[in-house]
Amino acid sequence: MSSCFLDEETFCQCCQLFLQHSHSLCDGWSWEQVKGSEEGYLRKTALGTGRTRCNQDQQGTSSDQHQERTFSLSFHNDDDDEDDGAVCCIQEENSSSSVVQYEYHILYSCSYQTPVLYFRASTLEGRSLCLEEVWDSVHPNYRQRLQHRPWDTITQQEHPLLGQSFFVLHPCRTEEFMKPVLKAALEEHRQVNYIVTWLSVVGPVVGLDVPLSYCTQVPEPPHTPSSSPQPPSSSPQPPSSSPQPPSSSPQPPSSSPQPPSSSPQPPSSSPQPPSSSPQPPALGTKPG
Amino acid sequence: MADDKDVLRDVWFGRIPTCFTLYQDEITEREAEPFYLLLPRVSYLTLVTDKVKKHFLKVMKAEDVEEMWFDFEGTPLKWHYPIGLLFDLHASNTALPWSITVHFKNFPERDLLHCPSNSVIEAHFMSSIKEADALKHKSQVINDMQKKDHKQLWMGLQNDKFDQFWAMNRKLMEYPTEEGGFRYIPFRIYLTMSDRPFIQKLFRPISPDGYTHTLGDLLKEVYPVAISNDDESKRYQVVIHGIEPLLETPLQWLSEHLSHPDNFLHISVIPAPSD
Numbered sequence: 001m002s003s004c005f006l007d008e009e010t011f012c013q014c015c016q017l018f019l020q021h022s023h024s025l026c027d028g029w030s031w032e033q034v035k036g037s038e039e040g041y042l043r044k045t046a047l048g049t050g051r052t053r054c055n056q057d058q059q060g061t062s063s064d065q066h067q068e069r070t071f072s073l074s075f076h077n078d079d080d081d082e083d084d085g086a087v088c089c090i091q092e093e094n095s096s097s098s099v100v101q102y103e104y105h106i107l108y109s110c111s112y113q114t115p116v117l118y119f120r121a122s123t124l125e126g127r128s129l130c131l132e133e134v135w136d137s138v139h140p141n142y143r144q145r146l147q148h149r150p151w152d153t154i155t156q157q158e159h160p161l162l163g164q165s166f167f168v169l170h171p172c173r174t175e176e177f178m179k180p181v182l183k184a185a186l187e188e189h190r191q192v193n194y195i196v197t198w199l200s201v202v203g204p205v206v207g208l209d210v211p212l213s214y215c216t217q218v219p220e221p222p223h224t225p226s227s228s229p230q231p232p233s234s235s236p237q238p239p240s241s242s243p244q245p246p247s248s249s250p251q252p253p254s255s256s257p258q259p260p261s262s263s264p265q266p267p268s269s270s271p272q273p274p275s276s277s278p279q280p281p282a283l284g285t286k287p288g
Numbered sequence: 289m290a291d292d293k294d295v296l297r298d299v300w301f302g303r304i305p306t307c308f309t310l311y312q313d314e315i316t317e318r319e320a321e322p323f324y325l326l327l328p329r330v331s332y333l334t335l336v337t338d339k340v341k342k343h344f345l346k347v348m349k350a351e352d353v354e355e356m357w358f359d360f361e362g363t364p365l366k367w368h369y370p371i372g373l374l375f376d377l378h379a380s381n382t383a384l385p386w387s388i389t390v391h392f393k394n395f396p397e398r399d400l401l402h403c404p405s406n407s408v409i410e411a412h413f414m415s416s417i418k419e420a421d422a423l424k425h426k427s428q429v430i431n432d433m434q435k436k437d438h439k440q441l442w443m444g445l446q447n448d449k450f451d452q453f454w455a456m457n458r459k460l461m462e463y464p465t466e467e468g469g470f471r472y473i474p475f476r477i478y479l480t481m482s483d484r485p486f487i488q489k490l491f492r493p494i495s496p497d498g499y500t501h502t503l504g505d506l507l508k509e510v511y512p513v514a515i516s517n518d519d520e521s522k523r524y525q526v527v528i529h530g531i532e533p534l535l536e537t538p539l540q541w542l543s544e545h546l547s548h549p550d551n552f553l554h555i556s557v558i559p560a561p562s563d
Contacts, residue, residue: 034484035483035484110488110489110490111419111422111423111474111488112419112422128397128398130402131402155411155412155415156401156402157401158366158368158401158485160485160486160488161484161485162483162484162485163399163483163484163485164398164399165397165398165399165400165401170415172418172419172422172427
């Protein structure tokens with residue numbers, strides 16, 4: 001793929017390849033199809049740790065005033081251009097480390113032509129975590145990144161397919177970190193699965209681990225005639241009638257990670273969601 | 289015949305007469321009277337209901353008050369949808385005033401987003417504008433604006449200042465003449481009879497061979513259910529800002545004139561009233 005943008009069809013193909021590897025690792029991802037449509041998303045639930053309020057009788061509500069203070073950190077209101085003045089409040093006196101149930105969804109955004117990570121979190125008793133608790137649960141290594149770049153931040157949004165409240169990592173900066181990776185991969189004739197690369201950047205911020213074998217075992221989708229011309233060495237895999245199972249033990253990473261010949265064939269028999277509408281040509285051709 | 293600019297004003301100044309009644313199970317010190325308010329179609333519930341909150345807090349103890357939220361006939365109302373959209377979607381064919389129930393307890397965590405302050409509304413509003421411009425102009429126009437310009441858009445909405453808002457917003461409505469329109473039209477089609485809240489897809493206002501797409505073309509492509517065949521009686525109404533535009537209306541024109549301040553065309557598809 002020579003562009004940092006992803007069209008919906010390629011998104012689905014990348015997801016299917018991603019999914020095959022997940023099955024081989026029992027990594028827990030599934031594909032959820034939207035009823036009556038070809039659209040869908042990747043889904044996974046996992047237990048993790050988080051910082052939650054203790055002694056809460058009701059669902060995640062702190063006083064309005066309390067939350068108001070915290071929300072000033074996400075979007076700068078002062079006129080100072082240099083410093084966003086973001087402060088992350090760590091409520092240590094009232095919160096503790098506990099086991100949290102996470103649910104992650106990977107959706108496609110047609111507006112930004114990138115994947116988007118949606119997630120929600122709840123305690124084992126079923127209480128939804130509030131935004132503040134989610135912020136507190138972000139590993140300190142990543143907190144600074146979220147503080148100083150407002151458009152990378154976590155906000156609460158409506159899930160566009162389910163209509164329920166989720167937290168989201170804002171997608172509009174995806175291009176910035178994907179572009180150099182994809183460019184380098186193209187120059188070095190390496191295969192890159194967009195979803196794998198993207199998730200390995202955004203996932204860890206919200207507690208989602210991506211095992212290393214994804215990077216070596218998951219190829220990119222075959223190149224269709226409508227996408228941009230690829231360098232000759234990364235020729236598409238020969239189509240097969242059924243998907244090959246991937247090798248059971250992960251290959252050790254090599255210096256130039258070409259997928260081994262026994263790696264999963266493009267899943268020609270698994271449901272490829274064709275675009276239902278005559279959409280404009282794959283945007284891989286546009287300049288980055 | 290209305291001038292195009294008049295349409296912009298009519299859209300901006302649209303109002304819905306609303307009656308707010310406190311939920312019967314809320315704990316009050318004395319009986320709460322209903323509160324009447326004219327709500328701006330293009331604004332957001334949590335931005336314009338401070339008076340409602342103040343009114344009901346007069347009869348309640350502070351400890352019985354958590355985040356305020358609203359429902360209509362049992363359906364929690366999403367504050368992040370424009371008020372006019374909520375009305376068209378849930379209450380268009382009911383009698384005025386619009387009867388909304390006010391709650392201060394048992395916030396429906398799964399269904400509603402929290403709104404602890406106006407900065408959350410601002411963030412949501414600006415995020416929509418950014419997304420719309422990503423579709424219209426590959427984000428070039430919004431990114432070329434300064435922070436104070438973004439602020440002007442928000443303040444215009446917050447303070448109901450049409451001229452202040454449109455002084456900036458007109459830039460987001462421009463396009464290169466040779467293109468004939470925006471790159472893609474920012475729209476969402478809201479459905480009542482579906483789990484899915486809305487449909488949003490990429491759709492060009494002008495086809496590669498120069499054909500101007502209409503509202504009907506959009507629906508046929510993206511939600512054909514909405515358009516009935518000639519031999520069937522009309523099953524659905526397609527509503528924008530409380531009216532049913534002709535399906536022949538050019539989509540580019542709709543986007544420039546009937547978008548909400550967030551630059552999206554919010555289109556409701558609702559069951560046609562049966563007489």
